Amino acid sequence: MIFYDENNLDIIEKDLRYLQLLSREYPTISSASTEIINLEAILNLPKATEHFISDIHGEYESFTHMLRNASGVIKRKIDDVFGNSLSEEQKSALATVVYYPEKKLELIKEKESNLQDWYRITLYQLIELCKNVSSKYTRSKVRKALPEDFSYIIEELLHEQDDRVDKQAYYNGIIKTIIDINRAPDFIIAISNVIQRLVVDRLHIIGDIYDRGPGAEIIMDALMNHHSVDIQWGNHDMLWMGAASGCKSCVANVLRISLRYANLKTVEDGYGINLLPLATFALEFYHEDPCKSFTPRALEKKINKNELQLLAKMHKAIAIMQFKIEGQIIKRHPEFKMEDRLLLDKIDREKWEITVYGHTYKLNDTSFPTVDWNDPYKLTDREQEIIEKLTDSFVNSEKLQRHIKFLYGKGSMYLIYNSNLLYHGCVPLNKDGSLREVKIGKISYRGKELLDRYDRIARDAYFFKPNSAAKKYAMDMMWYMWCGEDSPMFGKIRMTTFERYFIDDKEAHCEPKNYYYQYRDNEQVCKNILSEFNLDPDSSHIINGHIPVKTKEGESPIKANGRLLVIDGGFCKAYQPETGIAGYTLIYNSYGLLLTSHEPFSAIKNAIEEDKDIISSTVILEHVAKRKRVADTDIGTELKKQIADLEKLLIAYRKGLIKEYNDQVE
Known part of the structure; x- marks a missing residue:
């Protein structure tokens, strides 16, 4: 305990306005003393699990x-x-x-x-x-x-x-x-x-509550009913947050992944997203296309042949839309430095080959019925209509919006809690293990400031006024956080989605990781990261x-x-x-x-x-x-502050700076 005395009266007088507010909750010396005793007892309890x-x-x-x-x-x-x-x-x-x-x-x-x-x-x-x-x-x-x-x-x-x-x-x-x-x-x-x-x-x-498995919405319901939870966003969560914000590229990615794993339960049953327009479109434009590379990974599911073929066609249809929409984002944001991901216009249609990173590969699929080779990243009128309808479904899904608001309310890019630093992916590093500087707008950020900036942008994408320039930029950034080189959630140089579908040679599927993953077994680098987040590097941990x-x-x-x-x-x-x-x-x-x-x-x-x-x-x-003990935790630190405030309130009462409230006297 601190026990303020007469020499501390200047501190007490400085805080007098706050102490007067505190006196409303603890109106007597007795009530303030009782609370101090109670808080001191709590400090000595074992730390909770x-x-x-x-x-x-x-x-x-x-x-x-x-x-x-x-x-x-x-x-x-x-x-x-x-x-x-x-x-x-x-x-x-x-x-x-x-x-x-x-x-x-x-x-x-x-x-x-x-x-x-x-x-x-x-x-x-x-x-x-x-x-x-x-x-x-x-x-x-x-x-x-x-x-x-x-x-x-x-x-x-x-x-x-x-x-x-x-x-x-x-x-x-x-x-x-x-x-x-x-x-x-x-x-x-x-x-x-x-x-x-x-x-x-x-x-x-x-991180990563969403995608692949069949019941993300069930998990979200359970988390909303939990008595005490926090969430560090993963890249897959960010994708759904972007889709719920109205980002078309995120919507396309969400649906592509759901179809890739034959997992439409969350999309259709969980959130009521109507996929009939996409199914109708896919049957019309890909009716003779076997879409072999787009056959879903059914895993343990038993799916009949006809349904599997329909899912494959829908899968390819939304993937092509995704490549077009992503191409548009890359073109309007040269600062993303993702021109190497513009691949539709690099296809040699005579040989049906593509050159990627200095290597030429044969394409395993030559059917692109909706691509205008004069403007390959332009959506057809039908594609534009479908992606608009799908995006509206995400934005207007009451249950999805409820879950995403919870993700924003309980979530963040990272969390510091009881000497542990929690984040999903990484803190971007340079080749020498130092913190990587990333330019966003006109300002460069690194380490903690970079994650804070991304956190703010993610909130802008959801909460800013629809159709505003700031919201549109933030939604594009949500997609970047899903697959961009300097995204702490993604942590890789590139996402080779196109290559995995259209090139058989697995050499083309390589996704080099950020240097963080070379250094995460280096104790000094990890200590540097902990220090960057104002944690004791010798007693704290990174959990990801x-x-x-x-x-x-x-x-x-x-x-x-x-x-x-x-x-x-x-x-x-x-x-x-x-x-x-x-x-x-x-x-x-x-x-x-x-x-x-x-x-x-x-x-x-x-x-x-x-x-x-x-x-x-x-x-x-x-x-x-x-x-x-509780005294050793973040909650303990807060309780100690409360005790110090209550001690000052006791001195204020005893020195007559604040009058005790007596129920019998107005």
Whole structure:
């Protein structure tokens, strides 16, 4: 505590106006003193648990389970509480109840012969578990997490008094009554939700919620219902944010990727985007074109031949529109320095070849029915009409707009939180590892200032007045952030979309990375980045995703002697053959950092019916000798400021600079 004295009165008088406002909330010496005591107590509580997840890519079943099991934290809590008193099978069954109480109860009611005993045992177990997970919080915070129907009962059970004469009878009486009045199922659901709520205090999403998987909108609904979440935008999120802002190039990219992975569920069912005009157009102009290179990656989906052919035609139709729209952006923004991405006009139509970066390749597809070779980047009237309709659908999708506003409200380019620097992709670097200067408009930016500028532009694209010059520029920049060389979200020199479709030689598909990826295992470079963001380079960490860690090839997610952690390990099923696992997640609790790798998740149905959890392996990255307290966190810093202000208020009261408010005196 600071304890201001008479020598500090000049400071107190300087802040008098603010202190008078503060006195409205704490009108007496007693109330201010009580709050200081309360805040000091909170500072000494253990640091709350943080959960980090990256690159979800629409895989809602894996994400839902990871959210419910807190990357294994709940299972470890069950181990801590019950030890050897429960078998592994019993622990797994209890964990499933906590994860999916509603669905599990339906199965239990069908299978369990003595339901009353099962209720009684399970209620006792859940209460003990809830006591454990709530122990690091104040009663006030726990009370706020309790459901209204059972708040009093749960609080009584969690904080039973040791000096109660018949405490066991009292305790048993509550449990018995809950069962007798047929409220046990509701109580089990309620306390399971409380456990889930308390076991993780803060959720960090390190980008790429969207694309590839089938349920991004389901994930967004879950995030909007989460009690405490922040999001660092990924390049795929930026694409959807641009589409929702009305950026036609982003709309075309979103639809192309959705068709590439035969994933129209999010677009059509989730957000109500009408793709009939595109389907009609594709059948008309590509009816005889097999569109072989555009056959979707169906992955595990079963799609009949006719539907697959239609999707391929739609896929090619929107891809050609995308190349045209992107060409227009590149031409009106020479400062983007992306002329090398203007490829339609480079096609040799006699030989059907193209020269890219000094190499000449044969095209595997020679059908371009909508391209005017005199002006290859001009949309036909029909294409213009279709892209306008599709863009209107994105802009007017109520659910999409609700989700994107949430992304803006909870999201940013980067976040500094409890000595960790969180961002999705990279901080652009030069060949020598120094921060790369990027010119935007007439001003050059680098490092933190560059990410701040991109953050501002992303907001301009969505919130500025429609059709204004500033909004149009910002929307073009949204597309640049998706695939531009100096985008911290993309982190590559170029995106070879055209080459991947039209050239078989994989040499042409190469996408060189920014120098950041050569230096991310260099401890000094990582420390320089941390210093750029005003963090202690010796105790802080960079946490990012974006580029999957190829675990099966021996690559480690731990870089630069632990200064940088990459938690993209293949959450998306499309990446799992490459990575060998199904993702990394990170837990940061009062004891330190824990990195967890996960095996592929089968299905929620199997988890509920067979008590099958995700098979995970946890590595302790850092283990502190002295347990971290709230005082050691960002919240602790804010609480200390509040305590200092309250101390000044106490002095102001005691020196008569501010009068105490007495309810009995006007």
